[in-house]
Amino acid sequence: MEKLYDAGKARAIGVSNFSTKKLGDLLVVARVRPAVNQVECHPGWQQSKLHNFCQSTGIHVSAYSPLGSPGTPWMNSNVLEEPVITLIANKLGKTPAQVALCWNIQMGHSVLPKSLNEERIKQNLDVYDWSIPDDLLAMLTDIKQSLYILCCCIVIWCNQVSTKVFFYLVRAW
Numbered sequence: 001m002e003k004l005y006d007a008g009k010a011r012a013i014g015v016s017n018f019s020t021k022k023l024g025d026l027l028v029v030a031r032v033r034p035a036v037n038q039v040e041c042h043p044g045w046q047q048s049k050l051h052n053f054c055q056s057t058g059i060h061v062s063a064y065s066p067l068g069s070p071g072t073p074w075m076n077s078n079v080l081e082e083p084v085i086t087l088i089a090n091k092l093g094k095t096p097a098q099v100a101l102c103w104n105i106q107m108g109h110s111v112l113p114k115s116l117n118e119e120r121i122k123q124n125l126d127v128y129d130w131s132i133p134d135d136l137l138a139m140l141t142d143i144k145q146s147l148y149i150l151c152c153c154i155v156i157w158c159n160q161v162s163t164k165v166f167f168y169l170v171r172a173w
């Protein structure tokens, strides 16, 4: 990628699904700093540690699955049904999806929602001329995080298999 960048064939280098550890390792050897890291990010998986790391190193965070991929059965995919989100949506006269997208935008991230529905596409674009007030924004930090739930599932699973497998997975991430 750096060769393509040097040759002017790429204007910037981006990475995806890089944890703070992987980004840290990359920054030690990279000549060209990645401009962007595309990761799953939404109020149910806020990626606070990664967000802070990227802010301090000047790497933009781009959020995929910003609505929490509603309907995905294997994760905490009920972001749009989170009581805090629906409460804020009702207070502001917005939809839960718009609140979820606005949270990411206010965090300084770009968002990549996907929809095949024209009305929802329009709704998802209508998030740039309003914002969530600070007091309501603070309430979103209380949402239980997907990673926490995922880790609990892995721990339960590993207790049945082997704790070594669990630590191997944690180190690999």
Ligand SMILES: NC(=O)c1ccc[n+]([C@@H]2O[C@H](COP(=O)([O-])OP(=O)(O)OC[C@H]3O[C@@H](n4cnc5c(N)ncnc54)[C@H](OP(=O)(O)O)[C@@H]3O)[C@@H](O)[C@H]2O)c1
Residues within 6 Å of the ligand: 016, 017, 038, 039, 064, 065, 066, 067, 068, 069, 070, 071, 080, 095, 097, 098, 112, 113, 114, 115, 116, 117, 120, 121, 123, 124
């Ligand atoms: N880099 C990576 O590793 C990676 C991994 C996963 C995904 N992605 C990318 O991220 C993008 C989005 O990811 P995603 O599809 O997993 O998650 P998402 O955008 O969070 O969720 C998409 C789902 O939300 C529904 N939806 C969209 N707008 C809505 C609204 N306003 N209200 C209610 N439901 C709404 C869609 O249904 P309808 O179509 O019926 O509206 C669809 O089922 C995709 O472009 C994907 O390629 C990247």
